[in-house]
Amino acid sequence: MSANEAAVTKPIPVPDELTAPFWEAANRGVLAIQHCAACERYIHPPEAVCPYCQAQELSFRQVSGRARVYTHTVVRDNITRGFAEGEPYVIGIIELVEQERLVLVANVVGVTPEEVEIGMPLRVTFERLTDDIALPQFEPEEA
Amino acid sequence: MDEFSGRSAIVGLGYSKLERRSPRPLAHFAREAAEAAVADAGLKVEDIDGLGTIPNIAAYGNTGDLEGIDIVTVPNMVQMLGLEHDIRWHVQTPGLCPDTIMAAGAAVASGACTYALVWRAVNVPKGRYSDFSREKAYGGNQFRAPYGFNMPAAWQSVALRKYMHDHGSTREDMAAFVVQNRENTQLNPKAYWHGTPLTVEDYLEAPMVADPFCLYDCDIPVDGCVAVVLASAERARDLRQPPAYITGHAQTTWPTRGGFTDSENMWEGGAAMGEKLWASAGLGPDDIDVAMLYDGFSIFLYVWLEALGFVGRGEAASYIASGATALDGELPLNTSGCSLGEGRLHGMAQISEAVLQVTGRAGARQIEGAAHTIATVGAGTLASGGLIFSREARA
Ligand SMILES: [Zn+2]
Numbered sequence: 146m147s148a149n150e151a152a153v154t155k156p157i158p159v160p161d162e163l164t165a166p167f168w169e170a171a172n173r174g175v176l177a178i179q180h181c182a183a184c185e186r187y188i189h190p191p192e193a194v195c196p197y198c199q200a201q202e203l204s205f206r207q208v209s210g211r212a213r214v215y216t217h218t219v220v221r222d223n224i225t226r227g228f229a230e231g232e233p234y235v236i237g238i239i240e241l242v243e244q245e246r247l248v249l250v251a252n253v254v255g256v257t258p259e260e261v262e263i264g265m266p267l268r269v270t271f272e273r274l275t276d277d278i279a280l281p282q283f284e285p286e287e288a
Numbered sequence: 289m290d291e292f293s294g295r296s297a298i299v300g301l302g303y304s305k306l307e308r309r310s311p312r313p314l315a316h317f318a319r320e321a322a323e324a325a326v327a328d329a330g331l332k333v334e335d336i337d338g339l340g341t342i343p344n345i346a347a348y349g350n351t352g353d354l355e356g357i358d359i360v361t362v363p364n365m366v367q368m369l370g371l372e373h374d375i376r377w378h379v380q381t382p383g384l385c386p387d388t389i390m391a392a393g394a395a396v397a398s399g400a401c402t403y404a405l406v407w408r409a410v411n412v413p414k415g416r417y418s419d420f421s422r423e424k425a426y427g428g429n430q431f432r433a434p435y436g437f438n439m440p441a442a443w444q445s446v447a448l449r450k451y452m453h454d455h456g457s458t459r460e461d462m463a464a465f466v467v468q469n470r471e472n473t474q475l476n477p478k479a480y481w482h483g484t485p486l487t488v489e490d491y492l493e494a495p496m497v498a499d500p501f502c503l504y505d506c507d508i509p510v511d512g513c514v515a516v517v518l519a520s521a522e523r524a525r526d527l528r529q530p531p532a533y534i535t536g537h538a539q540t541t542w543p544t545r546g547g548f549t550d551s552e553n554m555w556e557g558g559a560a561m562g563e564k565l566w567a568s569a570g571l572g573p574d575d576i577d578v579a580m581l582y583d584g585f586s587i588f589l590y591v592w593l594e595a596l597g598f599v600g601r602g603e604a605a606s607y608i609a610s611g612a613t614a615l616d617g618e619l620p621l622n623t624s625g626c627s628l629g630e631g632r633l634h635g636m637a638q639i640s641e642a643v644l645q646v647t648g649r650a651g652a653r654q655i656e657g658a659a660h661t662i663a664t665v666g667a668g669t670l671a672s673g674g675l676i677f678s679r680e681a682r683a
Binding site: 154156157159160161196215216219221222227236246249251252274 | 420421424427429431434445446449450453495496498543551552
């Protein structure tokens, strides 16, 4: 197809010095979160220095992919790039089970907006955007 | 109180007209407000030797930043006012207006300049307010934009959802605040929503922007400018208007960790800022007669009321419902309608009304005998700030 027929994609994440290990893992279907060995806390989004103990030696560690809905919003009447126009979608603030208030943004998929509620158990799934980038997303744990 | 308390004052205040999607360039609004502020102080434009502004665009996404159209910088203002040879001090701060006003207050108190003009000019961007249409997402956007988490309304709506869940508040509770605020707006002729009342039913039936936020949880974007003139406390006494002495100041350095994902950050950051604010003034919540708390989005009212210690955690909704924040209540709140009712002026609506109330110039909505007023701007986290204004130089 010609260029002007190309589907409009969601904005493609551009990995950088801090975030490359996150996206490299996601591309293999693994959720890996930055971890501080000194204070044994997870950090997201990745930082140059641990915000909790100021240590600088940080690495990435695979997590379980289990989570719950910390809070969420439903965008209706949207014109959001890469989303079906006018189709409601759920943005979840997702709290990973590994640590209190360890949250990341993802769409809650495989469920209607009306069914999503705070505390709902979730598990990670991956949405492929390009050959190099897969987005961690979350779906109900029992699905 | 600290050494800065009471050493500077806002001595003049000026507004442009507030319009929406005006064909006039933003520079004309900025000039209108600047000249009005200087005249209000009883000064002449050539008396101004200090300038400060916040030249950020108001939108998120791909809108322009054309000089004089979308932003009005210091060099632009210098040229419009013909002050090329007069300006001894100037600053352009990113972030929000309390930073700039603090800097200008320090400049006039120290003698770096004599009369400083600070303005904030904002417009309604062309197209949609939040329209992330770039193909790639860098930096913090890489964890938000692919998920359609692209607009400030969505960032803040998750906080209201969590608040309603954790504290049992309802949309009816928020409707009570928004309707009270719109009633205050009817006493403010310069407000965008002046002449347009709002009912609880209007709020509950309004289109949802980012559930649980509806249209009326969001401030009203305008084209406009507000400007203030600052002088040292010594000079302020001899000018045309009663001075609004800056007796308390605070800036927050609290990170917005994760980019508006964990709303608890707002309460923690707001509380940390509050400690500094009260300490700088030697005052506490009970000393405040009128409060102008930032309401770019409705949830911020709950954040500031609780984080600053006016009420306990989780008590803001019931406090508002009790009538305590009405014009005849114990803590009249956002008496001019502020961002939700007057217009999205990125905190200058808060600053200006705090000044008018403490100098007895708030007209039909004046709270009698207001001796100390507060203005906060921001969400509690990074770039937020707060100021306390007092009728007397020393709190
Ligand atoms: Zn650490």
